[in-house]
Amino acid sequence: MNKQQFWKQFPLGAHLCREPMPPMSELLRDMELLKKNGFNMVKLQEHWMHDEPTEGVYNFDKYHELISHAAKLEMGVYLGLTCEQAPNWLWQKHPNCRMEHKNGTKVMFQAQSTLPGDGKPGPCYDDPGAMADQLRFIKHLVTELGQHENIVVWNTWQEIGYWAEWNSGDTVCYCPQTIAFYRRWLESQYGSIDALNEHWRTPYSSFAAVEPDRGMGNHAIPQQFFYRYFLANVQMANVLSSRYNAIKEADPFDRPVFAHVGYAEVGSGEGWTYSRTQDFLGTSVYPAWRKAHHYDDFLQQKRIPKHEALLHEIWDELSYKMDYVRSGAKDGAPVWAAEYQGGPCNTDFSKGRVPSACDMRRWMLTTMGAGATAISFWVTRAEIMASESNGFSLLDSEGDTTERFTEAGRIGNMLKTYPDIFAANNKPQADVAFLVDENTFQIAKSMGFNNAVLEHYLYNLRGWYKTLWSMGIPCDFVEGSYFHAPKTSRYKTIVVPSSIAMKDSVAQALVTYAKNGGNVILEGCCGRIDEVGYAVRGEINRHIREALAVTVTGNTRVREPNDAERWTMPERTWGEYEEAGFLAGYGDMHGHCIRANMFIETYKTQNPLFTWEGKPAALCKNVGNGQMWLIGTMVGVSATAYVNEETQATVEKLMQSCGVKPNHSGKLLVQKRIAETREAWVITNPHKETITEKLTLPNNTTATDPLGGSIGQDGTITLPPLDVRVVIILFPF
DSSP states (O other): OOHHHHHHOOHHHEEEOEEEEEOOOHHHHHHHHHHHHTTTEEEEOHHHHHHOBTTTTOOHHHHHHHHHHHHHTTTTEEEOOOOOOOOOOHHHHHHGGGBTTTSSOOOOOOOOTTTGGGGGOOTTTHHHHHHHHHHHHHHHHHHHHHTTTTTTEEEEESSOSSOOHTTSOOOBBHHHHHHHHHHHHEEEEEHHHHHHHHHHHHOOOSGGGOOOOOOOOOOOOOOHHHHHHHHIIIIHHHHHHHHHHHHHHTTTTTOOOEEEESSOOOSSSHHHHHHHTEEEEEEEOTTTSSOOOOSGGGGSSSOHHHHHHHHIIIIIIIHHHHHHHHSSSOOOOOOEEEEEEEEEOOTTTTOOOOOOHHHHHHHHHHHHHHHOOOOEEEEEOOOGGGTTTTTTTSSSOOOOOOHHHHHHHHHHHHHHOOHHHSSSSSOOOOSSEEEEOHHHHHHHHHHSSHHHHHHHHHHHHHHHHHHHHHHHHHHHHEEGGGTTTTGGGSSEEEEEEOOOOOOOHHHHHHHHHHHHHHEEEEESSSTOOTTTTTTTTTSSSSHHHHHHTTTEEEEEEEEEEGOOOOOOOOOTTTTTTSSEEEEEEGGTTTTEEEEEEEEEEEEEOSSSEETTTTTEEEEEEETEEEEEESSSOSSSSGSSSSSOOOHHHHHHHHHHHTTTTOSSSSSSEEOOOOOOOOEEEEEESSSSSOOOEEOOOOOOEEETTTTTTOTTTTTTEETTTEEEEEEEEEEEO
């Protein structure tokens, strides 16, 4: 299979192995099993330490054999780089390439194996010599292995990040070379030290005098969060771009180059940054690895209930995360589930649930409903490394098949039958998008002694998504730096969940969007802090304040129902908390209510919408041709903690006021993928009971379930609890 043939199909792959490799005979046989089961791609992960153990001495023989065998089977090869696991000679040759912790200590860890973390944090590639040797190695590898036409894609970084807090004990990198890079970047942004001093309110004499904050804990000062922003969005992006350019320079066939994150950093703008350093971006997907959030209602029970846990996998670990990564992609670019759970999660001797065929079908179809364009499983045969032994794989340590392997192949074969639908980034733009912003994220991350501000911000954002997902309303995300993109104007509604820090440019863009006919839903604490971490007089961003003609009159913490303490901090003295309760609807919202979560903010306004103890706590105002709402609490929390139907009903009314409707009017949830002559509807039953409903099909279309499920001629369909189905809608020529 050559690259031209491959990209006409849906990529369905599996990681063959990691270093150290099992016997070659086992790998070749497993590759044949993948092919027999419908897979058209195999992933190989190279490791620099293994492949150039002595400088200038390369060992690619095993890859040549595996890639050649894949070609005989007409399989594509997805080849990933692992430059964090650098060879020992690199550290000796470039002693300054060791990263430096925040406290000034050098990172002495240098990976001797693929675990832990694929060699992370690795060398600091701000060292010119280490960077040059890395790029030389990449070019040599691509030049040699790139002669195989069935290599169809390159991956520059498996699970982007350094993970130094975990692997070496503290944040990185604070070495002189990285700090010098930081200073050059600041100069490129500000132009003069006077401009930086004016913005930051600092007294630096030159850019050479600027130091990142190295204090313990969080301080929410520019010297902290600007450096964190730089590390995530400039320094790492530079490494990604350098690898990308090296591959493009060396590849004789100019194949696509991508990277993937280990976990969608929801709330951050990193995905938007990383996707623009590559041809496209992917993400790891392990739906049964992580627990739900400890604030969630169902985790307050002694034992984790089955239905709620499996539902969490669907909406949170799959839909929420994949929608986020998809939203950050370049227009039309692929979105890969680049590392997908194939078997039980296993850490040390703690083996997780073995996925069933139902799990595999539910997971894969949900992922496709959220917009993924490829799936590559981790791994084919059970892991051999001790800390993950016998985990994650489609196949067990022995045997040629499993229930999950067979079902993954069956689903994959269906997806390959409709490449125009599933291999293209064609999920329709939603009517509603959540605004996130990297600046907001980094400031929130730098506040509080235990990251409570960031945790509450993200928990609320997650709850907003769950609220709309449960209503069957598709959602996108838009990042503040990209708010001016043409597609933003096509959203009916922008929701801004409790944006405690807000840039003036973002606030102005929101007001302009509303004036042009859009709907903006804001929450309390909106821009209480400016883009460099200083409190705003009036406790609200000035552009929002002027547009809404509003004054903040109070902001107080509010108790949890029944005096519970999931997130409530101890009082320092009397009077710091309001009693638990609800915002009461006023005027057009009479009869509706919203539970007060985390805090209550009250206002002086001529346009009250909800009140708290008789004081306005929410408002709505016409702004130009559109409308802006400001709600003085965290609305999203009520979707997952102290869940109540009243708040959900209020959000539904808000969406109706904005002209936002679900894809389907019943209890079933529908997500769509649209090609030129046909569509795929991914249908989910999130409830505890079987649901039978009639789908409203477009006129003169036919509907079939390609996986063999029944659907009536009138569009009637039946789904058991937590089942996910796909229906293909065919339009007449």
